[in-house]
Amino acid sequence: MVLGDKVRKVIGYTIGEATPTKVTFISKEVPTVGQYVVLEYCDKRVLGMIQSLVRGSVSITENIYDPTAVERIRIFENSGTHYIKGTIKILGDVESLKIPRTPPPPATEVYEADSNTLRQIFGNDSGVGIKIGVLISQPNVPVYVDINKMVSRHLAILAITGAGKSNTVAIIADGIAQLGGAVLIFDMHSEYSTARFKSGKPNVIQARINPVNLSTSELLKLLNIDQSSFKQERYFRKALKEAKRKLLSGLIHPDQLLGVIQRELERYSEEDRYKPDRSSIMSVANKVEGLLDRYEHVIDYYAPDVVDQLKLGRVNVVDLGQVDEEAADVIVSHSLSSLLSSRKRYTTRGEGIPFPVFVVLEEAHILAPKDRSTLSKYWISRIAREGRKFGIGLCLVSQRPKALDPNTLSQMNNMIVLRLVEPSDQRYVQEASETLSEDLVEQLPSLNVGEAIVLGMMVKIPALVKIDKFEGKLIGGDLDVVRAWKRCSSILTKKAVVETRELDNMLESW
Amino acid sequence: MLIGHISDTHLGFRQYNLEEREEDFYRVYNELVEKLIEEHIDLVVHSGDLFESPRPPTKALLVVQSSVLKLREKGIAFYAIPGGHDQFKRRGLPPHALFERLGMKVLTHRKPYDVFKKGNQEVFVAGFQHVPKHLKGALLALLSQLSSEASKYKKKVLVLHQSIKEFFPIDYELSLAELPDNFNYYALGHIHKRIVKEFGRGLLAYSGSTEAWNRKEYQDYVKEGKGAYIVDLSGDEPLIHKLDVSSVRPHFIEEIQVNKLNYQLRKLASQIKEFEVKPIVHLTVRGLAINRKLVRSLAYRILSPHALTVRLEFEQERLIEGESILETTSKLDMRELMYEELKNPRVAELAYRLFEVLRKEDLEEAKKLAREFYEAGIF
Numbered sequence: 051m052v053l054g055d056k057v058r059k060v061i062g063y064t065i066g067e068a069t070p071t072k073v074t075f076i077s078k079e080v081p082t083v084g085q086y087v088v089l090e091y092c093d094k095r096v097l098g099m100i101q102s103l104v105r106g107s108v109s110i111t112e113n114i115y116d117p118t119a120v121e122r123i124r125i126f127e128n129s130g131t132h133y134i135k136g137t138i139k140i141l142g143d144v145e146s147l148k149i150p151r152t153p154p155p156p157a158t159e160v161y162e163a164d165s166n167t168l169r170q171i172f173g174n175d176s177g178v179g180i181k182i183g184v185l186i187s188q189p190n191v192p193v194y195v196d197i198n199k200m201v202s203r204h205l206a207i208l209a210i211t212g213a214g215k216s217n218t219v220a221i222i223a224d225g226i227a228q229l230g231g232a233v234l235i236f237d238m239h240s241e242y243s244t245a246r247f248k249s250g251k252p253n254v255i256q257a258r259i260n261p262v263n264l265s266t267s268e269l270l271k272l273l274n275i276d277q278s279s280f281k282q283e284r285y286f287r288k289a290l291k292e293a294k295r296k297l298l299s300g301l302i303h304p305d306q307l308l309g310v311i312q313r314e315l316e317r318y319s320e321e322d323r324y325k326p327d328r329s330s331i332m333s334v335a336n337k338v339e340g341l342l343d344r345y346e347h348v349i350d351y352y353a354p355d356v357v358d359q360l361k362l363g364r365v366n367v368v369d370l371g372q373v374d375e376e377a378a379d380v381i382v383s384h385s386l387s388s389l390l391s392s393r394k395r396y397t398t399r400g401e402g403i404p405f406p407v408f409v410v411l412e413e414a415h416i417l418a419p420k421d422r423s424t425l426s427k428y429w430i431s432r433i434a435r436e437g438r439k440f441g442i443g444l445c446l447v448s449q450r451p452k453a454l455d456p457n458t459l460s461q462m463n464n465m466i467v468l469r470l471v472e473p474s475d476q477r478y479v480q481e482a483s484e485t486l487s488e489d490l491v492e493q494l495p496s497l498n499v500g501e502a503i504v505l506g507m508m509v510k511i512p513a514l515v516k517i518d519k520f521e522g523k524l525i526g527g528d529l530d531v532v533r534a535w536k537r538c539s540s541i542l543t544k545k546a547v548v549e550t551r552e553l554d555n556m557l558e559s560w
Numbered sequence: 561m562l563i564g565h566i567s568d569t570h571l572g573f574r575q576y577n578l579e580e581r582e583e584d585f586y587r588v589y590n591e592l593v594e595k596l597i598e599e600h601i602d603l604v605v606h607s608g609d610l611f612e613s614p615r616p617p618t619k620a621l622l623v624v625q626s627s628v629l630k631l632r633e634k635g636i637a638f639y640a641i642p643g644g645h646d647q648f649k650r651r652g653l654p655p656h657a658l659f660e661r662l663g664m665k666v667l668t669h670r671k672p673y674d675v676f677k678k679g680n681q682e683v684f685v686a687g688f689q690h691v692p693k694h695l696k697g698a699l700l701a702l703l704s705q706l707s708s709e710a711s712k713y714k715k716k717v718l719v720l721h722q723s724i725k726e727f728f729p730i731d732y733e734l735s736l737a738e739l740p741d742n743f744n745y746y747a748l749g750h751i752h753k754r755i756v757k758e759f760g761r762g763l764l765a766y767s768g769s770t771e772a773w774n775r776k777e778y779q780d781y782v783k784e785g786k787g788a789y790i791v792d793l794s795g796d797e798p799l800i801h802k803l804d805v806s807s808v809r810p811h812f813i814e815e816i817q818v819n820k821l822n823y824q825l826r827k828l829a830s831q832i833k834e835f836e837v838k839p840i841v842h843l844t845v846r847g848l849a850i851n852r853k854l855v856r857s858l859a860y861r862i863l864s865p866h867a868l869t870v871r872l873e874f875e876q877e878r879l880i881e882g883e884s885i886l887e888t889t890s891k892l893d894m895r896e897l898m899y900e901e902l903k904n905p906r907v908a909e910l911a912y913r914l915f916e917v918l919r920k921e922d923l924e925e926a927k928k929l930a931r932e933f934y935e936a937g938i939f
Contacts (some may be wrong), residue, residue, distance in 0.1 A: 123607065138703075240653050249578065542697065542700075543701075545697035546697045546700070546701035547694040549697045549698035549701075550669065550698040550702075551699065552695055552698070553669050553691065553695060553698050554669075554670075555650075555651055555687075556649070556650065556651060556652075557642065557647055557648075557652075557653075557654065557668055557669070557689055558651065558652060558653045559670060559686075560653055560657040560660070
């Protein structure tokens, strides 16, 4: 009509009673849910999104009980008696995305939003965005997210398994690294350490437990000494104190720490005055030995802190695939606490790590669960609250949102929600997020793999996005089992052939 | 059909660098061959480590040569596989190659089986050289090939020189589960202990080493004996019995405390004298403060005439908790203490002077002192 648009396609008209945020419309076309539309009223072009659609026929109602009647109507009826009705959520005027204070009048024309307008909204005009995909309804419109807003307001990526969580993480991590930022992924399933990013090889950080650096509570967790075993805790603290004293005074080397603790405990167990507690002491000694056995391959008394190994402009990956949940908890909690304190030191005194970090936590429901306390949970919730000020962004990734700590989840102001099937999960996500409307929630089960609802301050308006496919190789996609079997047997045959040749070499023939 | 199974003969091994020890290994081998012939067996299988090294001394080669000829003369087939010791690690010909024309059948991965026929009976004999664990792919492929080949025969024997996890968990190439299960007898080598276990369609056995390759193996010998196995494959189930050697050189293993050393050593010497063959003496000396040089010279002097060799080990004992080495501020006056203790001033003086020279380990001077004292007749 006006304003220089080339092709303006009217797809329907508003009807009935409207509110400033919601209006019903009737259409002659067949639009799609999630599609953007433009309405013109109050001298403004206002953007809206189709949230729900119904399609029906005046003559074929639900009150027909005779199938042959439908058959006859089918012959006579033309599609003129069909109707499409839907609701539009008003998102705001095209320029400022402010919602007009008056509702649209009835019979307002509803236009399809043109791609130029949408490109403007989802584009990268600030220059601090990364492209994560395209609009589902208009694949020619790329969607950028604002990294500043994403890091400072945190992000949650939620979906059932196989819906594309890892792909999304890889796209975002690679994007940040290409912008020259720092991402730190705690990789629970060794998915990212071998991935090939556009930003280069990931900086793989070995998951190591350094008993010298761990706090007492972290050690107690690793030892499985809980609060109810106060006697065990008492003796462990006593032995630890003695061992640390020796370490600080240079009497022992760091790698003797746990050994000294064990000997201290054995000494207590032989002393008469501790006789009544002998079984507690022995139990602690057993636990220390168990710790040494269990974590033999991850204990390293000279391992540097994760924080000291971070690299700017790279995807940093801590490979937790080899350790159990307890150890992962300890490593994550220790890394988060030292990251936070390092960043605090930097902002106050100029020491510590000089760049902001975006931290991705996989399987967040294990690290920050709703109904249990873990070591990481405390630090996750602290960073969720304070991270903004010190330049630490969190990204929680989970396939079981309802098992996630609600306080932490509600701090995640940005969300990428892929396919979620379970109603209780959907409700839970909706409760945690202010911007996820009921209508959008209804979309969640119908999303295909890689399709997501993107919400929060990192996008100007909520969007249904087809997330880009990560080009570098990622493990974790569903395995082609049959092919894997076939390949394995051919590898074995080849191996045998090569090795038999080697045998030929070893033993000459005569 | 009777099969003799021997293994790990390690011919050419010169233990402690002693010629006698090299001879011991030959003697035991010859004894076994004689005994096997007496048992009227139809074939012998040797499951590896016939020689100690891939370059054995000529004497070892001669010993094997004469055994191969002797067995051939009696119409006994001789199957052998190269083991871990007697094949080259990188590239080379095993010494076994010398004996094929004389009648030895050497099984290797190139020719891993043979069918032995006698009258109307036949046995499928399969095997190949020791395969190191980094070539496990080849090892498994060979085993599965042999397993399917074996299914064409009624009686089958598998000869391997490999370590099996279930018997030797520290270092192994195979697990029992990876062995083919359709053989009647598994003649294994590599582990030096005697082991017999029901497996597959019959029995699995390590016949063990034939001489004590180290001190621990002598203890096995005392318990289990050493030698070969005779396996009878005529029935549905194989029957097995031991064929022991008698000429294994004895080892004499003892521990003593460092105090009363002289007395204890003489007592040991009188025990050792009783052996028909000079034994190998392993002596562990324990004590708080051991003068190793002194102990060594005494032990060699007293025991050597009756032993082939004396192997000494020292075990420094640690102070028991609560004990401490006496510490005083003033130096102890040794002479004063001797006078106090011995009363007789002349004896005390001798004791003190002896103490002084012995402290410097000067045995000669001490002898001189003692002689002077004795000859002076002051006592």
